[in-house]
Amino acid sequence: MPKTPPPPRRPRAAPWLAGLAAAALLALPLATERIARRGDAGAAGLRAAPHPARRPARQRAAAVQDPVAPLAPFAGVDAEDHLDGLRDDPAYALAWHLQQQRIIERQYGHAIASLNLPDAESGKLFELLTARREAVADGRDAAQELGIVGPEAKLAVRQPVEALTEEIKQLVGPAAYYGRIELAPTISTCAGRLQDNVGAGLAAQGEPLTTDQLYSLAADYVGAVYSPAASAGPQDPDIAGGLTPQYRDFLARASATLTAAQLDAFHAFLAEQGKGAADPGASSSARSPQ
Amino acid sequence: MKTRPHGVFIARFLLACLLLASVRPIHAGANGADASWYTQMVSQSKYKFFTQKDVAEPCLNVLQSVGINAIRLRVWLNPTGGWCNQADTVTKALAAHALGQSVMIDFHYSDTWASGSSQTPPAAWKNYNLSQMESAVASETSSVLTAIKNGGGTVSWVQVGNEINSGMLFPIGEVGGGGDNSFPNLAGLINSGYNAVKGVFPSALVIVHLSSGENDSDFEWFFDNLKAAGGKFDVIGMSSYPYWSGLSWQTQVTDVTATMKDMKSRYGKPTMVCEAGYLESDPTDCKSYLSALIAASNANGSLGVFYWEPECYGNWPVGSNYNLGAFTNGSTGYGEPNAGMNAF
Numbered sequence: 001m002p003k004t005p006p007p008p009r010r011p012r013a014a015p016w017l018a019g020l021a022a023a024a025l026l027a028l029p030l031a032t033e034r035i036a037r038r039g040d041a042g043a044a045g046l047r048a049a050p051h052p053a054r055r056p057a058r059q060r061a062a063a064v065q066d067p068v069a070p071l072a073p074f075a076g077v078d079a080e081d082h083l084d085g086l087r088d089d090p091a092y093a094l095a096w097h098l099q100q101q102r103i104i105e106r107q108y109g110h111a112i113a114s115l116n117l118p119d120a121e122s123g124k125l126f127e128l129l130t131a132r133r134e135a136v137a138d139g140r141d142a143a144q145e146l147g148i149v150g151p152e153a154k155l156a157v158r159q160p161v162e163a164l165t166e167e168i169k170q171l172v173g174p175a176a177y178y179g180r181i182e183l184a185p186t187i188s189t190c191a192g193r194l195q196d197n198v199g200a201g202l203a204a205q206g207e208p209l210t211t212d213q214l215y216s217l218a219a220d221y222v223g224a225v226y227s228p229a230a231s232a233g234p235q236d237p238d239i240a241g242g243l244t245p246q247y248r249d250f251l252a253r254a255s256a257t258l259t260a261a262q263l264d265a266f267h268a269f270l271a272e273q274g275k276g277a278a279d280p281g282a283s284s285s286a287r288s289p290q
Numbered sequence: 291m292k293t294r295p296h297g298v299f300i301a302r303f304l305l306a307c308l309l310l311a312s313v314r315p316i317h318a319g320a321n322g323a324d325a326s327w328y329t330q331m332v333s334q335s336k337y338k339f340f341t342q343k344d345v346a347e348p349c350l351n352v353l354q355s356v357g358i359n360a361i362r363l364r365v366w367l368n369p370t371g372g373w374c375n376q377a378d379t380v381t382k383a384l385a386a387h388a389l390g391q392s393v394m395i396d397f398h399y400s401d402t403w404a405s406g407s408s409q410t411p412p413a414a415w416k417n418y419n420l421s422q423m424e425s426a427v428a429s430e431t432s433s434v435l436t437a438i439k440n441g442g443g444t445v446s447w448v449q450v451g452n453e454i455n456s457g458m459l460f461p462i463g464e465v466g467g468g469g470d471n472s473f474p475n476l477a478g479l480i481n482s483g484y485n486a487v488k489g490v491f492p493s494a495l496v497i498v499h500l501s502s503g504e505n506d507s508d509f510e511w512f513f514d515n516l517k518a519a520g521g522k523f524d525v526i527g528m529s530s531y532p533y534w535s536g537l538s539w540q541t542q543v544t545d546v547t548a549t550m551k552d553m554k555s556r557y558g559k560p561t562m563v564c565e566a567g568y569l570e571s572d573p574t575d576c577k578s579y580l581s582a583l584i585a586a587s588n589a590n591g592s593l594g595v596f597y598w599e600p601e602c603y604g605n606w607p608v609g610s611n612y613n614l615g616a617f618t619n620g621s622t623g624y625g626e627p628n629a630g631m632n633a634f
Contacts, residue, residue: 140407149410150403151612154534165536182541186548189506226547228540228582231589281548282555283510 087137097134104130110191110215111184115176125171129181132164183222190281191218197280198269207261216257217266221281224250237274243267244274319587320392320446320594321634322360323353324565328601329382330373335608338624339601339617346622349601350382350389356627357634361386362394362564362596364452365434367412368401380437387443394447394596395438396499396564397431397483405453406501409460420462420475424482427459431486435494445494447593449527449564450483453501455508465515477521484522495524495593499564503528504535504545506552513557525593526553529565530583533614539568539579543586550590562593567614568630570603576616576630584633600631 087096108129112122139157143149148156169177191214199209209217224230225246237244243251247270255263273280328349331337339352350361363386365379372378383393398404401412411418415426431450438445451458454476457465463476484496498516502508513526528549532542550561566583568576580595587595602615603625620626 144407149408150405151614152610153403153406153408158534158536161536178538178541182537183544186506186541186545190548222544222548226544226551228543228547228586231543231547231582231586235589279551279555282552 088141097130100130100133101126104133107185107188108181110188110211111180114215115172115180117172121171125168128164128168128171132161132168135160135164183219186226187215187218187222190221191215193281193283194218194221198266202262202265205261205265207259207265209262213257217254220253221250224253225279225281242271242274247271247274319562319584319592320360320596321357321584322362322392322394322594322596323358323600324362324364324396324596324598325349325353325382325601326362326364326374326379326396327599327607329378330371331601331606334373335606337601337604337606338622340620340622340624340626342620342626344620344622344626346624348385350386350391352627353601354389354391356631358391358597358631360392360394360446360594360596362396362449364396364398366398366401367430368414370401376434376437379434380441380443383438383445384441384443387438392446393438393443394449394497394564395434395445396449396452397434398452399427399430399459404451404458407456409451409454409456409458409464411459411462415459418462420478423459423462424478427479427482428486431483432490435487435490439490445491447495447497447525447562448483448487448491449497449499450480450487450523452499453529453565454498455500455502455512465512473515473519473521477516477519480516480521480523496522497525497527497562497564498523499527499529501529501565502535503530503549503563504537504542506545506549509549509553510556513553517557524559526557526559526561527564528561529598530563531565531567531614532579533567533569539575539582543579543582546583547586547590550586550592554591560591560593561587563587563595565598566595567598568616570613570615570618570628573616573618573628573630576628577633580630580633597631597634600627601625 087093104126108126112125115122115125117125136157139160140153143153143156146156168181172181194217195209195214199214202208230246230249233245235244235246237247241248251263251267251270254266258266269280328337328339332349338346339349340346341352341355347355353361361382363379363382364374365376366374369375379395383395386393399412400410402410404410411423412426415423418426427450431448435445435448454463455466457463457472457476459479463472463479465472465476480498487494487496498513498521500509500512509526509528516523528546530542530546532539535542537545546563553559553561563583566580568579570576580597584595586592597616598614599612600616602612603617603619605611606615616628616630617625618628
């Protein structure tokens with residue numbers, strides 16, 4: 001695996017602009033820097049942490065067992081995903097590419113690590129996922145340049161994305177793709193929100209969740225609350241406990257990975273939420289806009 | 291002759307209502323279809339539509355026969371050929387209204403398709419500044435809706451812009467170019483449309499519609515910024531296509547559900563699936579997908595699900611052959627709803 005980030009897949013800058021790109025990298029307020037300025041220590045840790053797939057397997061295994069103190073900062077980084085309008089600026093091309101890598105790391109990092117692939121394959125998977133993300137913007141731009149609009153413009157995006165998805169499926173196998181990769185962004189987002197809503201309180205009580213616990217809980221939550229099966233069943237909370245059938249299902253699944261105290265905390269929080277309309281897996285409405 | 295006490299009658303009536311409710315699933319939201327193409331298909335290319343029982347009917351009636359109770363119509367300002375202009379849109383809106391179907395008007399504010407990063411203003415508005423553009427949005431919105439109202443119709447929902455993830459009416463209303471400085475511009479344009487809608491149909495709900503309902507973070511980013519800029523909206527609209535996202539339909543529904551829950555929780559606004567579609571060649575999975583999407587919509591207080599251009603079949607549209615319609619060449623040789631539409 002290369003120790004430094006690979007060059008942009010489709011370089012847009014002339015070589016002499018590399019210096020400019022480097023300057024832009026230093027000058028632009030990238031995701032982690034913006035978050036660090038907001039005083040989010042966990043976010044600042046993201047910049048220093050290499051992608052799990054680039055670490056030796058033993059180190060990777062150790063990392064996922066660590067308690068979640070410097071957990072990747074899910075809340076607050078969403079706005080950084082939306083700077084595509086700058087990517088055609090040659091000075092920004094490299095910065096944009098690195099930003100796409102960060103997003104892939106945030107969305108898929110844990111899923112990639114959990115596959116325990118050889119380092120070369122992990123790296124390849126990471127690159128394919130990044131390329132697929134960039135292909136969306138490439139296809140969109142190409143359609144626009146050619147004046148293609150409407151459904152045909154969507155086709156221009158779909159075709160390269162589909163080819164890369166097939167490559168990813170071949171690399172990891174269909175079971176791992178559908179079981180771990182396809183839902184990874186949703187699970188990753190949910191993990192962050194569960195940490196914000198419940199995990200932080202548990203950590204303060206001396207019962208922190210490990211990274212593996214958190215992602216396992218998030219997968220359980222997504223399966224129990226967001227899946228098609230969850231929507232098909234009854235939705236009303238029971239009168240006595242305040243828990244919806246979906247929350248009860250989640251707690252049943254979660255009981256395998258949580259201590260009694262942790263389970264109590266989730267139970268209390270979900271019961272409270274079940275009385276109102278808010279979804280604890282959703283973001284906090286109190287969060288200030290970017 | 292004995293007279294029955296009123297109490298018994300009321301009790302029987304309530305029991306009957308209860309029985310009816312128990313045998314027929316309650317769909318809280320609209321069962322919708324965007325059928326904007328149908329007048330062009332019929333008039334220009336002589337397409338015909340049949341029910342699943344092989345009875346020839348007008349397109350909207352055929353859609354109604356499979357449970358479609360709401361019609362969505364896109365409107366362009368001066369499109370080539372005239373299809374989907376104001377006159378064509380009013381014709382279709384009044385036809386739907388006459389059938390008792392609810393109507394959604396989808397303003398593209400363009401002469402052609404406006405979606406995603408293609409948001410070209412109408413040629414007539416090309417050199418407008420922000421203030422002029424806001425006036426033009428208000429005028430166009432008001433003009434179309436007033437024409438429907440004057441024709442005796444009504445409108446339940448209005449989309450101010452179509453799939454405006456990157457803004458609309460570029461470049462004045464474009465967002466996402468870094469720094470997000472143009473959200474105030476976009477909010478101004480949206481609010482012009484919003485106010486114009488309320489001026490004609492005060493009870494119509496105004497929808498701000500984005501593509502890729504599976505990407506919750508896109509929605510958070512957009513609506514955080516729009517809200518901060520003072521943008522007004524009643525409903526958060528989304529598109530949901532496994533074909534375009536590349537996801538399995540199960541993952542698509544899971545992700546869209548997460549977005550629905552988050553939007554409701556974060557902004558206190560209902561959502562609506564303004565566009566959905568599936569491969570015409572796979573009606574079985576189409577039905578599974580739509581059934582799950584409708585269930586998710588109902589379970590999360592969403593206002594309904596609209597299938598985009600289900601009436602497409604054969605080689606429509608000429609030259610590009612859109613493959614996400616939900617009609618098929620039936621036994622008559624003409625288009626009839628496929629099994630996927632039975633999800634509604």
